Amino acid sequence: MSVDFKAFFGTGNDIRPTEVEADDQIILENFMNAIERRQIGFLPRSFRGRLWWYAFAPTQRQQREILNLLDSWIGPTFSDLARVRGALDPTDPFDAALLKSPVQPLRFEVLPRSKPHARRSRRQVRDSLLIMSRLLNGRPPSELDAPRTTVEVLDDLGHAIAAQDRGVALACLRELEATADLDQTNLAFLRLRAFAGLQDWKALLADRDLDHVLAMRRPLGITQAIQQAVYATRFAAHDAEGKEHELLDAVTTLPPFFRPLFSSTPPTTRAQVVVEFLIAIESGADDRIGRLLSEAGAIESGLPDHLRAVLRIHRTQIAEQSVEVTKPVTSMQPASPIESPLERATRLMLRGELQAALDLAFTLKPGLEATHLLLACARELQAPEQATLVADYLSGHDLRKLVDKAGARLRSDLAWLDEFTQGRPQLGWRAWFESLDHDDDATVMAIGPETTDGWAPLTDDALTDLLVNASDHALGKLGEFGGQFMAAHRDVFVADGAAGLSERVLAGLAMSEKNSTGVRVQTLALLDYLLAANPDPKVFATTLEWIGLIVKANISAVTTTWAIDVLQAATVTPAAATSATTAPFFYEIMEKVRPFKSALNLTDLEAIKIVASELALGVPKDLLTEQAEDADPSAPYRYLKDSKVVLYSLTETATTRAAQILRTLVPGIDIETSAEHDGSSRLAAQAANADVFVVVTASAKHAATDFINAKRGGRPVVLVNSRGSSAILRELAEG
Structure with missing residues (x-):
């Protein structure tokens, strides 16, 4: 976390750290030191007689935690937290600069402003923030802050790839670079x-x-x-x-x-x-x-x-480019040398013709030269069939003892061959899936991308057979360890008619009770695939039950927006209007987010109201109290007024909801959604005429993105690398 303190205490802030009282100087220095050490800290800003405090945290999770704590430590008595929920003001040049931070600070104004109460409230807030920061920064590290195992991160990486969520995938890669022993x-x-x-x-x-x-x-x-x-x-x-x-x-x-x-x-x-x-x-x-x-x-x-x-x-x-050059041939010119089979095999290996070199090496006289060629080619190919043939050849001709007396490189190649052919099970995706039922966690967890690279994805029919007939135990294990499996078989789930398969995997995620970023992005992706396949009422009802359990396992102060995204995606489909399970699902999600209601932002609340209105349901009043009358959720999107906006995604649950929210917040906006395939005349017209064009890259073919970019004529395209309406709205809010 990097904060430019000189800029913070510059234009737009009347406070100068060197000019305040000695006690306040010490407090400011402590706060700034904490921020530099990637701890929680608070900085004050005074401007035109008003005082704000800005809360800085190194992670989004800690920021959400601070917002909850501020409700208790400061509350509506001394702040505007109940009204603005710590949001920065994009119309304020001072805040606009802070909006570019990777983790934006929270902001609240100290109230009341009027004397004689202002002096007391400001002192009370300062002291409360000082005590709160000491408690937070002095506590033992949380399990949530502890490094995750490589297996856990790789599993999330697989889910992120399957869901085409670039942001989560890159975060997993950064985590592996920082913590994994690789x-x-x-x-x-x-x-x-x-x-x-x-x-x-x-x-x-x-x-x-x-x-x-x-x-x-x-x-x-x-x-x-x-x-x-x-x-x-x-x-x-x-x-x-x-x-x-x-x-x-x-x-x-x-x-x-x-x-x-x-x-x-x-x-x-x-x-x-x-x-x-x-x-x-x-x-x-x-x-x-x-x-x-x-x-x-x-x-x-x-x-x-x-x-x-x-x-x-x-x-x-x-x-055409060649120039004939005739040279006299004399009887003294030496004849061309004849290439031996060993030399030819070596030349083929050096040129990369490994299979041809391997085939020729098998015909050579058994010896150290042939052994060297066979081991080198097998190790380069890393193909189980060829490796087994080489191992059988070496054993059949009693060549292993020659290797024991040879150089270190040859011994290393032989050790690799033994490990490749004997030291680990020669699995495939079917064998791996079947091991889920046998509590063979060592086998399930031992695989990595370097192992699964050579595994051919299962066919549609084979995958369907495995998932439909899988036991609850196997599905739960799949939910716990299935990230790489889902990445390898993404195309099957994207295909039309895969609603039943998506429901089975959602069941596995629910039964695993796993709480991770990968599970959350995969849930939204599978829900998209399932709804696009027009599920029958029974599958839809069962899906809502599984999703309720997934939300229960994953809800927290930092995932409330994700939970609202799930609610929106599940209810935007026509199936929701006719299913008896939709209303109970709505209130179930409301109950899940209620303990973290202070983490709901203004856009989340607008989304809840839209869903409730469509379903003819009432929004719990205690949630609406989080939004005061003068709160303005439309402020970040006001620049879109009178603009033509197109939201593009092949799965329309998120774009449909985002469009509904924007129509509510920005009267006069001309907004369309599109799921056209690349090359259509309608998509070409939308790309050419839109003032703002948004592409959800997590649900768009690259050919379509290239087509849109070409039709934009150099005008920018807003790329959204995650699923959910909140991701679209977040990108648009940042302008």
Whole structure:
């Protein structure tokens, strides 16, 4: 937490720390020292006869806690907390600068302003804040502040990727960098996997360690992620339009450190084939060109012809650029040396043709040279089938004792092979899921991204079979440890008709009783998927029951806005109007947030009123008392008056609610929601004509985002990287 004290006690603040009384100077110094040490501190501001205090906290959770405590320590007797709930005033230039802080301070004015009571109230508030800060900063560390285990953070990271919540994913990565016992290489691999999962290809290619990763031995999944990023940013547009000349031009501009970007295993996607093929052409690797042409047909029927056309153009260009130079051949010119099988296998390995090198090495005379080639290729490939073949070959030819007498590198490769083939179970997603029922927590928790990289996602039918027939015990374990599983199978849940699957996972999250950021973002995502699939009344009613339990486990002073987001998402669907369970669900959520009602912001209260009005229900009066008559929830959005605003998301629960709230708060706003697919004429018109265009990137295809950016003509697009109407409103409030 960084605060510019010189600026704070500058323009807009009549207080100068060096000019106040000695006792007050000591108090201010203590507060400023606490803030610099990332503790809780308070700073005063006097301007035109009025006095405000600003509360600074290093985290959002602590800020919410302070707001609750201030209600008790200061309360409406000496402040305007009941009216403004600590909100900064964006129309005040002094506060506008503070709005840019990562964790915005809370602000309250000391009341009453009039003499003779003002002197007493100001002294009372100062003393209360001093005592409160000492108690807060002097208490033992809370469990909530303790570092989480790597397994817990990785699980949340998986949920964030599955929900496409970039903010939570990046927060998990920062937490791993700060607390996890991982070296820089593994942290780099994690970042690249996360960016790939979020389909943030530009961030992946801009990663600070990318050139080092490309120069080292890396897992197959990392190579494939980088290939996908290169394809998406450099080749995809030309490839989709069949522009072979442009593809060749694009590969010539590829930086040299991308040249080793091949996997030597059969590719599984068009992106992998195209990237490897273009690099092979540029590098003159004829062996790889032939292999890729033969493998491309298994991916798409017309792909080999497309690649051959690229190859013909390349060869024509080379022929045209070549200058024939005839040299006289004399009888003294030595004959070309004949390459031995060992030399050829070594050359193939050095060029990255690992599978071809491995196949040839199996035909060599058993010995130390063949063993070296086999182990090096197997370790580079990291494929279970090839590793098993090498292990069987070494045992069958009694070659292990040769390795024991060889160098350290060869012994290290053999140790890796033993661990890879014997030291850990050769699982897959099905085996991992089945282990949930056996209380095999060691197996369930031991997997990491480096292990699951090579696991093929389950088919739709296989995943459906596992979830539908899973026991409550297995579902609860899935809710506790299933972040990476959900990230690997996100496409299944996004597909139409997956309401039943989303309901089963929500049941698992509820039964696990887990409280984490990952659970919360996953809950909103699954609710979006489920409602988009038009669930039948029974599934909808059951879903509300599970969500009520998830909210119960996750509600706190810092998650009330999330709970209101869940309420809004669940009730915006037509199914809510006809379900007998909706009204009890509304009041259940109200009961859950009541103990933390002081943490509800003005926009939350507006959302509650809109939901209650639609359902013809009454809002609990004690919640409304948190909003005084002169409170103005519309202030942050007033700049949108008379503007045309478009909110874009493929799942419309959040955009629909955000639009309703903005129409209530900003009369005269022209607001539309859109879930059009990229390329539609309506989306093009909206993007071209809107004054403000908002894209919920957590629920939008990258092609649609690119299309919108193109139609905006350079005008900005507001990107929202999280789900929920509050995320949209928060971005708009910040202007």
